[in-house]
Amino acid sequence: MAEPQVEISPIEARQEKLLQPLEPSVIPPEKLEYARQIIDKDVSIKPFWVNKYKNEAAKNWNRFYQRNETRFYKDRHWIEREFTVFKENSNEGEQMKCLEVGCGVGNFIFPVLERNPHLFMYACDFAPHAIELVKKHDDYAQGRCEAFVCDLTKDPLTDTIAAGSLDVVSSIFVLSAIPAEKLEAAVRNIKEVMKSGGMLCFRDYAVYDAAQVKFSSNPGHKLDTNLYVRQDGTLSHFFSKEQIQELFEKEGFTTVECEYVHRETINRAMDISIDRRFLQAKFVKL
Ligand SMILES: C[S@@+](CC[C@H](N)C(=O)[O-])C[C@H]1O[C@@H](n2cnc3c(N)ncnc32)[C@H](O)[C@@H]1O
Numbered sequence: 001m002a003e004p005q006v007e008i009s010p011i012e013a014r015q016e017k018l019l020q021p022l023e024p025s026v027i028p029p030e031k032l033e034y035a036r037q038i039i040d041k042d043v044s045i046k047p048f049w050v051n052k053y054k055n056e057a058a059k060n061w062n063r064f065y066q067r068n069e070t071r072f073y074k075d076r077h078w079i080e081r082e083f084t085v086f087k088e089n090s091n092e093g094e095q096m097k098c099l100e101v102g103c104g105v106g107n108f109i110f111p112v113l114e115r116n117p118h119l120f121m122y123a124c125d126f127a128p129h130a131i132e133l134v135k136k137h138d139d140y141a142q143g144r145c146e147a148f149v150c151d152l153t154k155d156p157l158t159d160t161i162a163a164g165s166l167d168v169v170s171s172i173f174v175l176s177a178i179p180a181e182k183l184e185a186a187v188r189n190i191k192e193v194m195k196s197g198g199m200l201c202f203r204d205y206a207v208y209d210a211a212q213v214k215f216s217s218n219p220g221h222k223l224d225t226n227l228y229v230r231q232d233g234t235l236s237h238f239f240s241k242e243q244i245q246e247l248f249e250k251e252g253f254t255t256v257e258c259e260y261v262h263r264e265t266i267n268r269a270m271d272i273s274i275d276r277r278f279l280q281a282k283f284v285k286l
Helices: 010-019 029-041 047-055 057-068 078-082 109-115 128-136 180-192 210-217 241-250
Strands: 096-101 119-125 145-149 166-172 194-205 222-224 227-229 235-237 253-267 272-285
Touching: 029 210, 047 057, 047 222, 057 128, 078 109, 078 194, 096 180, 109 119, 109 145, 119 128, 128 145, 180 194, 180 241, 194 235, 194 241, 210 272, 241 253, 241 272
Parallel strands: 096 119, 096 166, 119 145, 166 194
Antiparallel strands: 194 272, 222 227, 227 235, 253 272
């Protein structure tokens, strides 16, 4: 007898899709050209506002977490699938030491700690309210994790973490929140606390992502090349492969992998497809 067909609900189907690995970016050249034309036409807002938004980034992120608490981001279960280094424990019996920079409310650290008992996770963010929420989480446990407030662009991580002690660092949609002129300082700060041979796992927004096209289609958001401000005052930079590779290699990392990845999202109500484009990379400290 034939197996009865099991119908899956639209919500289940969507969750299923979100758990699938992203594909290499395959946006057709004509779509990329269309995006480029819209983005190139956009102009920056007045310098007074550019400086104000850049200077108030921490305050605006803190307000974001006061408003949204833990409701905004979903748990990042996909990170371990894409970055298998978190599952490794090369030295039997030795605790692997990791850091999540810009950890928000801990959507990555708690799932990864639960599944990998050999890990210790440091987690930092410059929004004090986010760190308060991490510390209130039921799974926040001494001996497994330590969360602290730190602005990566100016507060030395070595105030909390021993220099050269970390095996793995994750940076997930964080460097995009930092203006280009402060990125080198942030990467140098991270490098200080990593072991030689330690790995940095990176995913962030890529140039010509649909979100960038949307910003440029409604002028008034652009601060600098590929840098925009959202309605809530938080910043969003869109990286090219060349820019991110140059940034890390200049600071003493070697590139293991650096690729554009792609997800097509269908908005059924508006009958349009949206091309999300991200950059995913692994860098090793020399
Ligand atoms: C888009 S959220 C991503 C949060 C988290 N990594 C995740 O994937 O769910 C960006 C985070 O980076 C933090 N952030 C931005 N600039 C930072 C900086 N200079 N130093 C430390 N954290 C920063 C923000 O407060 C925010 O929590």
